[in-house]
Amino acid sequence: MKKHSYGNSNQKAADSAYSVQAVERACSILKCFRQRSPLTLSDIVKETKLSRTTAFRLLATLVDQGMLERPAKNQYRAASDLKGRNRHRIGYASQSEEFSFSRLVSDSIRSQAYEAGIELLELSNRYSPTIAVRNAEIFVREQVDLVIEFQTNEQSASIIASKLIEADIPLIAIDIPHPGANYYGANNYRAGLLAGRSLAEAAIQQWRGQVDEVLLLELPMAGPLPRSRLTGVLAGIREIIPKFQDQKVRFLDGKGRFESSLQVTRRYLQRVNTKHVLISALNDPSCLGALHAFEEAGRGANCLAVGHNASIEARREMQRSGSRLIGSVAYFPERYGDAVIALALDKLQGKDIPPATFVRHQMITPNNVSTCYPNDKLIRGGDGDSLLYSWH
Numbered sequence: 001m002k003k004h005s006y007g008n009s010n011q012k013a014a015d016s017a018y019s020v021q022a023v024e025r026a027c028s029i030l031k032c033f034r035q036r037s038p039l040t041l042s043d044i045v046k047e048t049k050l051s052r053t054t055a056f057r058l059l060a061t062l063v064d065q066g067m068l069e070r071p072a073k074n075q076y077r078a079a080s081d082l083k084g085r086n087r088h089r090i091g092y093a094s095q096s097e098e099f100s101f102s103r104l105v106s107d108s109i110r111s112q113a114y115e116a117g118i119e120l121l122e123l124s125n126r127y128s129p130t131i132a133v134r135n136a137e138i139f140v141r142e143q144v145d146l147v148i149e150f151q152t153n154e155q156s157a158s159i160i161a162s163k164l165i166e167a168d169i170p171l172i173a174i175d176i177p178h179p180g181a182n183y184y185g186a187n188n189y190r191a192g193l194l195a196g197r198s199l200a201e202a203a204i205q206q207w208r209g210q211v212d213e214v215l216l217l218e219l220p221m222a223g224p225l226p227r228s229r230l231t232g233v234l235a236g237i238r239e240i241i242p243k244f245q246d247q248k249v250r251f252l253d254g255k256g257r258f259e260s261s262l263q264v265t266r267r268y269l270q271r272v273n274t275k276h277v278l279i280s281a282l283n284d285p286s287c288l289g290a291l292h293a294f295e296e297a298g299r300g301a302n303c304l305a306v307g308h309n310a311s312i313e314a315r316r317e318m319q320r321s322g323s324r325l326i327g328s329v330a331y332f333p334e335r336y337g338d339a340v341i342a343l344a345l346d347k348l349q350g351k352d353i354p355p356a357t358f359v360r361h362q363m364i365t366p367n368n369v370s371t372c373y374p375n376d377k378l379i380r381g382g383d384g385d386s387l388l389y390s391w392h
Contacts, residue, residue, distance in 0.1 A: 025050060026058050030067065033078040040074050071115060088348055089119045091139035091147040091169075096127040101283075101309060101333050105150065105174065108337030116341055129156035136160040140167040146344050149181070150174040152256075154223030170347050172340060177225055182347065184340050187358035188225055191329045192232020192280075194363045195306040198327045199233070199278045200240030202304045209241055212274035215303075217254030217261050217281030217290055226282055229308060233280045254286035261289030269297050279305035284314040284328055291317070291324060300324055309333075310364040315376055318366045327365040330372070335359075 025048070032039060032047045039047075044055045059076055062068040068076050092109055095102040106122070113120040121144055125132040132151040139147050140163055147169055149160060157178040164171050165180050175185035203211050214237065216230045230251075238244050252268060254261030261281065277294075281287040287307035294303045303324050307314045310330035317325045339357060346353050364372055 022058075025054065026062060029055065029058055029062065030078070033068075033076075038071055038075040038077040040076070044076070069117075087117060087119060088145045088345070089121065089142075090344060091135075091142065091144035092120055092122045093132060093135045093139075093147065093149050093151060094122060094124050095150045095152065095174075097124055098127065100311065101331075102150065104333035105336045108334050109148065109340060110337070112337035112341035116345060118341070118344075125151045127152070129153035132156050133159050133163075136163045139169065140164065143167075144169060145348055146170045146172070148172050148174065148340055148344060149178060152176050152219075152222050154221065157223075172343055172347070174336065174340065175226075176222060182343060182353055183356040184336070184343060185359060186226075186229070186331055187361060188227075188229040189232040189235075190358070191308060191331070191361045192229040192234075193236040193239075194232075194329050194361060195229075195280050195308065195327070196233040196236020196238075197240055198236075198363055198365070199280060199304060199306050200237045200244075202326045203276070203278060204240065206304065207276050210276050211237075211241065211244060211278055212248065212276045213272070214244075214249045214278045214280075215265070215268065215290065216249065216251050217264075217279075217286035218251050219256040219282050219286075220253060222256070222282070229282060230280065233306075237278065252290075254281055254289060256283055256286060258285040258289040258292075261286040262293050263289075265290040265293035266297075269293060269299065275302050277303045279303050281307060283307065284309050284311040287325070287328070288313060288317060294324070310362075310369075310373075312376065315364065315369050315373055318364070318369050323366075327363050330362045330364050331359050 028048045029044055032044055041052065041056055041059065044050070044059065045052050048055065059068065063070055063076070067079055069079055071077055090113065094106045097103055097106065110120060121139070121142060123135040123138060125135060129151070132153065133156055136147070147164055149171055151157070151160070152175070154176065157173070157176060161171060161179040161181055171178060171181035173181040173183050177183050203209055214234065216233065218227060218230055234249065250268065252264045254264060279287060279290050281290060284307035287305050291303065291305050294300050305325050307325065307328035308331070310328040314325060314328040317323050318327070343353050343357060362372070370376070
């Protein structure tokens, strides 16, 4: 009996001589997940008696090596929790990380893909039709299960769609329709109606309904669907002011950017001297660029404007005393990921999904902006950020 016990002691001593302390500690962490999951860093420290620093570093390593997952901030779960779930591989072509709207969309898609256990192969289109086509070719070579495409050039859309269809890869297109793709994004005409009605109501309140011109900043390269946003603006104005005449409408190519819209509106103001001008645009940057041109010309009182997207710059502008921006239609890019990833998973599971799924828009005004965006006061930044917005 003693001999048997002595032999076990020798064996344990021999085994311990070859053990690696870091591995032992990592194993002690993994054992914690046998009972429950997810766990926090504090839970791990309590169970293993490791220091917070050591536990954190080991947890980060286990996540990097695929042994653990992080479903949320400061939460960890065993990778085995993902067993039984299909590990899909999805290609995501972002519009451009340069633009605020695109970044919010991308952040929400990354977050939801992670939560769903999806492997996301992300490439940036960098606001370039040529790069967008090249990225589609990469997705084909990588044989992804599905592609989420976010690019704004109508002509390259058909090329991208053709390459993916030929490779039998399903496609979900964000905000710009692509042939054969399911669409998620703006309900452009509906958003335009909201903007147009607000402009007309403000004109009645401030100018007794007198409107000399309507100035619309467009982006021709995006195609007819986004332009229906501006068609909706005109329809909304006519609902409130039925006698409004077509010859009073002026379209300018603002290219979806602040600086371009500022320049074309400056030239417009050199040619005309109208006193009651309603302004809308495809996005907030264009709208803000046009407003800036009116103000620098000393003609700010001659205009009323409504933008699209309710960007942080537009929300700040609305709260500025004396601003002529009376509202902006919200598109909520931070919510895109929830809907797009849900559609992608349904598509991959063979379920029928709608050919088009639309954002639920809301008019944001100086009266409700603080209620709808209560955290704005915590966000700081310069007005120059408006230059870094996409066509949205």
